[in-house]
Amino acid sequence: MIKVENVAKSFVLHNQGSAVIPVMDGAALTVAPGECVALIGASGAGKSTLMRMIYGNYTAQGGRIMVGDVDVASAAPRQILELRRNTLGYVSQFLRVVPRVPTLEVVAEPLRAVGMDSAAAEARARDLLSRLNIPERLWSLSPTTFSGGEQQRVNIARGFAFEYPAMLLDEPTASLDATNRAVVLDLIRTAKARGAAIVGIFHDEAARAEVCDREVDVSVFTPKAVA
Amino acid sequence: MTQDNPLLQVESLSKFYGHRIGCADVSFDLYPGEVMGIVGESGSGKSTLLNCLSGHLPPDQGRVMFDTRADGMRDTVTMSEPERRMLGRTDWAFVHQHARDGLRMNVSAGGNVGERLMAVGARHYGDIRGAAIDWLGRVEISEDRIDDRPRQFSGGMQQRLQIARNLVTGPRLVFMDEPTGGLDVSVQARLLDLLRGLVREMGLSAIVVTHDLAVVRLLAHRLMVMKDGYVVETGLTDQVLDDPQHGYTQLLVSSVLQV
Numbered sequence: 144m145i146k147v148e149n150v151a152k153s154f155v156l157h158n159q160g161s162a163v164i165p166v167m168d169g170a171a172l173t174v175a176p177g178e179c180v181a182l183i184g185a186s187g188a189g190k191s192t193l194m195r196m197i198y199g200n201y202t203a204q205g206g207r208i209m210v211g212d213v214d215v216a217s218a219a220p221r222q223i224l225e226l227r228r229n230t231l232g233y234v235s236q237f238l239r240v241v242p243r244v245p246t247l248e249v250v251a252e253p254l255r256a257v258g259m260d261s262a263a264a265e266a267r268a269r270d271l272l273s274r275l276n277i278p279e280r281l282w283s284l285s286p287t288t289f290s291g292g293e294q295q296r297v298n299i300a301r302g303f304a305f306e307y308p309a310m311l312l313d314e315p316t317a318s319l320d321a322t323n324r325a326v327v328l329d330l331i332r333t334a335k336a337r338g339a340a341i342v343g344i345f346h347d348e349a350a351r352a353e354v355c356d357r358e359v360d361v362s363v364f365t366p367k368a369v370a
Numbered sequence: 371m372t373q374d375n376p377l378l379q380v381e382s383l384s385k386f387y388g389h390r391i392g393c394a395d396v397s398f399d400l401y402p403g404e405v406m407g408i409v410g411e412s413g414s415g416k417s418t419l420l421n422c423l424s425g426h427l428p429p430d431q432g433r434v435m436f437d438t439r440a441d442g443m444r445d446t447v448t449m450s451e452p453e454r455r456m457l458g459r460t461d462w463a464f465v466h467q468h469a470r471d472g473l474r475m476n477v478s479a480g481g482n483v484g485e486r487l488m489a490v491g492a493r494h495y496g497d498i499r500g501a502a503i504d505w506l507g508r509v510e511i512s513e514d515r516i517d518d519r520p521r522q523f524s525g526g527m528q529q530r531l532q533i534a535r536n537l538v539t540g541p542r543l544v545f546m547d548e549p550t551g552g553l554d555v556s557v558q559a560r561l562l563d564l565l566r567g568l569v570r571e572m573g574l575s576a577i578v579v580t581h582d583l584a585v586v587r588l589l590a591h592r593l594m595v596m597k598d599g600y601v602v603e604t605g606l607t608d609q610v611l612d613d614p615q616h617g618y619t620q621l622l623v624s625s626v627l628q629v
Contacts, residue, residue, distance in 0.1 A: 157620055241566065
C-alpha cells in the first residue's frame, strides 16, 4: 500500500549562504495493508521529514513514494489532494486548525469532504470525541484554546474519522494520560484490523511495542558525509 | 472533485508595458473545485495576471482556455466582447478588493443581488426577492437590510454583499483580488470562513490574489509565487509554504511575523 523507493531529500537554504543540508539518501520502506511500521531514530534523524514526504507536504529530491497507485514524489497537485481526501490520512504532531471552527466541525470535516451527509458525519464525530474523553460542553468551541492533551485528542479524532486505507501517525500518544493512550492504541488496532497500512512515530516504546509490527531506523538513510 | 478535464487552461500568458514586464509566460491548469492562490509582493505582477485571466486587461500573448459548457474549451482572450461579458455574468465572477468597485452603491442591497439574476433572464419579482433574501442570509446580512444602500454598510458588510452579488448566478470560476484587504482582522476572519464554506458547498474553482500568506494557507489548495512578473514557484499550498524550494519563496515565508 505504501512503498518508498530510493528516496533522497536535501534542503537548500538560498538566503543563508545557499547552505545545503542533505537529510536522506536511499530511503526505502514498504507497508502492507494491516501492518503498522514504526519509524525510529534519534531526534533530527528524519522521521517526521520522511512522513511529511509520504504525505506530499515535503518534496523529494529523488526516488519514488508510492501510495496505492500514486507516486507522491511526482504526482500533480490535484492527484495528491484527492489522495489525501480518500486514501491517505495524516495525524501530525500538532493540531493545526482554521480558527473559530467548532471542535465537532473540525472532526466531521474529513467525512464531509468525502461526501458523507452532515448528520452521519456529526454522529461519527461525536462518537470519536466521546471515546477520546473530550467533554460535550467543548464540542461547540474552537479547539485553539484547549490544553495540549485535549488538542492532541481532537487531532486524533479528526485523523481517525474517515477510514483511510493508509495512515501516517506522528506521535499519536504524546501528551496523553494512560486512559486516553489506551483509547488511541485501540483505534490503531481497529484501523489495522480493517486493513489500513500505517506508518507511525512513537517515542513511547511501550506503545510502539503494542501496535507496531516492525521498526525502520531512518538513521540508516542519513547520507554518509553527514553521519 | 477531480475530473479529467481542466476548467481553465492558461498557456504562456504575457502582458508587457513597453519594455517592462507586467506578467510573463504564465501557464497552469485549474480543475473544478480547486482554489489557486497567487502571492507576491507589490510589483510582482499578480494583479496584472488576474486582470488578464479575467478579461479585464488584454494580454499581449497567450491563451486562456475555459470549459464553456455549451461549446467546450474556448479561448476567452479571442472571444468577442459580448461573449466575454456574458461569461462575466454567468460562469465567471470577480470579487474586487474594494467592494465599491463591485457593487452599485446607489442600488439597494437586494437590488444589487437581484440585478444579477435579472441580467440572466429572471423575471418574477417575488422569486428574485426571495433569492436575494436567501443569499443575503448566506453572507450573514440580515433581511431587514435588504432595502438599504451599500453606503450605509460597514466595509465588511459591503464585501459580503459583493460576494453575494457575485455568487447568486452560480458561477463556476471566481476571481478574487485581495478579498480581505483593508478589512479589520476580525472582519477578515469572518469573511475567510464564509469564503471557505461557500467554495466547498458550491464546488467553486477560484483564483485568489493576495499578499497575505495566512489567507492563502487557509483558502487555497494550490499556490503560485510571483516575482517581477514571473511565476517562480508553484505547487500544493502546504508544500510551497512548508518546503519552499525557490530562494524568493523561502524569503517570503521566513519574513512572516509570528503572532
